[in-house]
Amino acid sequence: MPPKVKIGIDLSGSENSPESLLAAIRSLAAGLSTSIELILIGPDRLACHDLPYIAAHETIGMDDAPIIIRRKKRSPLWIGLDMLRKKKIDAFVSAGHTGALVLGAKTMLGMIPPLLRPALLALMPTKQKPIAVLDIGANVRVRAEHLVQFAFVGAAYQRSRGVELPAVGLLNIGSEAMKGTSEIRLAYQKLSQEPHPLFSFAGNIEGKDAFNGHVDVLVTDGFTGNVFLKTAEGMANLAIDCLPDDQIKEPLSHLSYAEYPGALLAGVQGVVIKCHGYSSPQAFVNGIREAIRIVKTNLIKNLAINFFLENDKSL
Amino acid sequence: MPPKVKIGIDLSGSENSPESLLAAIRSLAAGLSTSIELILIGPDRLACHDLPYIAAHETIGMDDAPIIIRRKKRSPLWIGLDMLRKKKIDAFVSAGHTGALVLGAKTMLGMIPPLLRPALLALMPTKQKPIAVLDIGANVRVRAEHLVQFAFVGAAYQRSRGVELPAVGLLNIGSEAMKGTSEIRLAYQKLSQEPHPLFSFAGNIEGKDAFNGHVDVLVTDGFTGNVFLKTAEGMANLAIDCLPDDQIKEPLSHLSYAEYPGALLAGVQGVVIKCHGYSSPQAFVNGIREAIRIVKTNLIKNLAINFFLENDKSL
Numbered sequence: 001m002p003p004k005v006k007i008g009i010d011l012s013g014s015e016n017s018p019e020s021l022l023a024a025i026r027s028l029a030a031g032l033s034t035s036i037e038l039i040l041i042g043p044d045r046l047a048c049h050d051l052p053y054i055a056a057h058e059t060i061g062m063d064d065a066p067i068i069i070r071r072k073k074r075s076p077l078w079i080g081l082d083m084l085r086k087k088k089i090d091a092f093v094s095a096g097h098t099g100a101l102v103l104g105a106k107t108m109l110g111m112i113p114p115l116l117r118p119a120l121l122a123l124m125p126t127k128q129k130p131i132a133v134l135d136i137g138a139n140v141r142v143r144a145e146h147l148v149q150f151a152f153v154g155a156a157y158q159r160s161r162g163v164e165l166p167a168v169g170l171l172n173i174g175s176e177a178m179k180g181t182s183e184i185r186l187a188y189q190k191l192s193q194e195p196h197p198l199f200s201f202a203g204n205i206e207g208k209d210a211f212n213g214h215v216d217v218l219v220t221d222g223f224t225g226n227v228f229l230k231t232a233e234g235m236a237n238l239a240i241d242c243l244p245d246d247q248i249k250e251p252l253s254h255l256s257y258a259e260y261p262g263a264l265l266a267g268v269q270g271v272v273i274k275c276h277g278y279s280s281p282q283a284f285v286n287g288i289r290e291a292i293r294i295v296k297t298n299l300i301k302n303l304a305i306n307f308f309l310e311n312d313k314s315l
Numbered sequence: 316m317p318p319k320v321k322i323g324i325d326l327s328g329s330e331n332s333p334e335s336l337l338a339a340i341r342s343l344a345a346g347l348s349t350s351i352e353l354i355l356i357g358p359d360r361l362a363c364h365d366l367p368y369i370a371a372h373e374t375i376g377m378d379d380a381p382i383i384i385r386r387k388k389r390s391p392l393w394i395g396l397d398m399l400r401k402k403k404i405d406a407f408v409s410a411g412h413t414g415a416l417v418l419g420a421k422t423m424l425g426m427i428p429p430l431l432r433p434a435l436l437a438l439m440p441t442k443q444k445p446i447a448v449l450d451i452g453a454n455v456r457v458r459a460e461h462l463v464q465f466a467f468v469g470a471a472y473q474r475s476r477g478v479e480l481p482a483v484g485l486l487n488i489g490s491e492a493m494k495g496t497s498e499i500r501l502a503y504q505k506l507s508q509e510p511h512p513l514f515s516f517a518g519n520i521e522g523k524d525a526f527n528g529h530v531d532v533l534v535t536d537g538f539t540g541n542v543f544l545k546t547a548e549g550m551a552n553l554a555i556d557c558l559p560d561d562q563i564k565e566p567l568s569h570l571s572y573a574e575y576p577g578a579l580l581a582g583v584q585g586v587v588i589k590c591h592g593y594s595s596p597q598a599f600v601n602g603i604r605e606a607i608r609i610v611k612t613n614l615i616k617n618l619a620i621n622f623f624l625e626n627d628k629s630l
Contacts, residue, residue: 062491063491125553126553127553127556137488140488140495140496141496171542173452173455173537173538173541173542173545176377176378178380180455180538181455181456181538206545206549207541207542207543207544207545207546207547207548207549208545208546208548208549208552209549210546210549211549211550211552211553212549222488223488223495223496223539224538224539224542226488226522227486227488227522227539227542227543227546228522228542228546229522230488230521230522230523231522231523231525231542231543231546231547231550232522232546232547232549232550233522233523234521234522234523234524234525234526234527234547235526235546235547235550235551235554235570236550236554237523237526238440238441238442238526238570239550239551239554239555239567239570240554241442242566242567242570243563243566243567244566248558248563251557251558251559252554252557252558255550255553255554255557
């Protein structure tokens with residue numbers, strides 16, 4: 001019998017109450033194989049006797065600075081990351097403070113060498129296959145070398161989903177090599193220098209073309225990526241809003257990010273899934289499903305092996 | 316009788332042939348008041364005898380550096396901007412090289428004091444009134460003081476459209492004051508320092524909320540704004556693509572940027588409208604209509620008077 005897959009779940013930090021998340025998680029748990037164990041981390045007050053439950057005596061507020069996680073060792077974020085570090089769980093799912101989660105994961109779990117920065121990676125719908133977009137919010141500013149590493153990470157992620165030779169594009173404001181910021185131009189230059197065995201470089205991609213599905217990975221900094229994700233979300237909701245009734249809206253329902261499974265915090269030594277604070281309980285449950293899938297595909301190990309075999313000084 | 320409104324129109328630089336633009340412009344011209352004159356600027360080869368036509372003997376390619384406009388004095392961009400400078404026309408409409416148009420307009424027309432940088436301003440649809448977004452591509456990088464000026468320019472533009480006290484937001488990745496880049500944080504601080512008589516500052520706005528219509532002006536740098544515009548366009552097209560037939564798609568047709576009237580190059584001493592290279596002939600014609608509207612509202616004069624009366628050192 002394979003060992004149990006254990007998923008740690010932070011019930012706080014979401015705009016949904018811990019109670020409503022717990023109800024959705026109970027439904028999920030009822031249908032899961034016995035090889036999967038869900039371990040909840042939540043507030044003191046919550047009574048939960050049917051699933052393993054750890055009470056966290058501190059909270060991290062959305063206005064707190066990320067560094068606060070170092071002092072709040074009884075917060076759900078610290079407890080979850082600490083359990084992940086000690087291999088007591090195989091993945092951690094949270095809708096909590098993004099900055100604190102990123103900083104905590106980087107320092108407590110460490111990076112997969114030679115990666116320098118974690119990136120939040122989200123799958124988004126296109127006219128064809130879903131596109132992996134990173135970074136969608138872990139790093140407000142990046143250097144060219146980070147963007148190049150994000151290309152490798154995004155490609156490895158898509159390979160774990162069965163895409164053989166992922167096409168990787170850089171999010172930019174035009175297709176020409178000299179477009180955009182100096183960091184993007186330098187990353188373009190580095191990525192186009194020589195063909196790479198693990199992915200093909202598709203050059204610059206504009207926002208309007210990202211949804212055609214011609215590339216599998218879209219690389220950007222965390223500020224631009226966050227604007228990209230939320231703008232797509234806003235426009236999808238506007239489009240849905242423009243249609244007269246639910247039946248006609250239905251083909252657009254998969255464009256609504258309220259149902260999205262959250263983002264993978266890629267690059268750290270552990271599976272961390274960050275859900276939107278405003279995502280629905282169902283989306284949160286989808287995030288848990290995604291965590292289970294990623295643990296099963298051994299993504300972290302594969303990433304590490306890829307980079308070990310790679311031994312590419314350009315990284 | 317009021318003086319004629321003269322609009323200079325660059326037929327080159329679009330992905331549409333000059334011939335197809337000319338056909339659409341002829342239809343427009345047939346329905347215009349005799350107080351409006353359209354003056355075309357296009358390639359040598361084109362035969363046009365029914366409308367005033369100026370042949371341009373040089374072209375500017377999309378791969379050329381912006382600075383090339385200084386050497387190409389027989390290009391449509393130089394000819395149009397020169398006519399605008401000499402008041403031979405009241406507005407200039409072009410789908411040509413963005414960088415060359417911005418640089419040319421800034422140096423040949425000059426800025427409205429105390430403005431430092433031109434910004435491309437586009438109107439976009441929301442659930443309520445259209446939102447003016449700037450900058451959507453004139454400046455890849457900006458400083459906080461530029462963002463603050465864009466807030467004033469965007470507000471003046473919306474006032475010219477009849478919005479009494481425009482609400483101005485900063486495009487950011489969260490609503491909290493400390494979110495985003497250092498430039499945005501500083502602009503936030505400057506804009507929230509004291510109430511302003513001409514607009515209300517609505518703080519940070521996320522991409523997902525921009526389409527709710529709660530703000531009238533969305534301020535951002537030209538890189539992020541361009542990504543915002545094109546991402547919205549891409550998602551709108553994806554949504555339209557997901558629907559089964561034309562009748563059901565119809566309520567979304569106004570979300571398709573192919574029909575958009577282009578962007579105003581705001582801040583320079585003259586009315587310059589930049590159309591997408593890939594916009595349809597109809598959208599290009601909409602750009603000409605927008606140029607006529609802006610000339611009639613005396614936007615440039617009003618902007619200059621606003622800033623003169625303002626005499627605000629924070630600008």
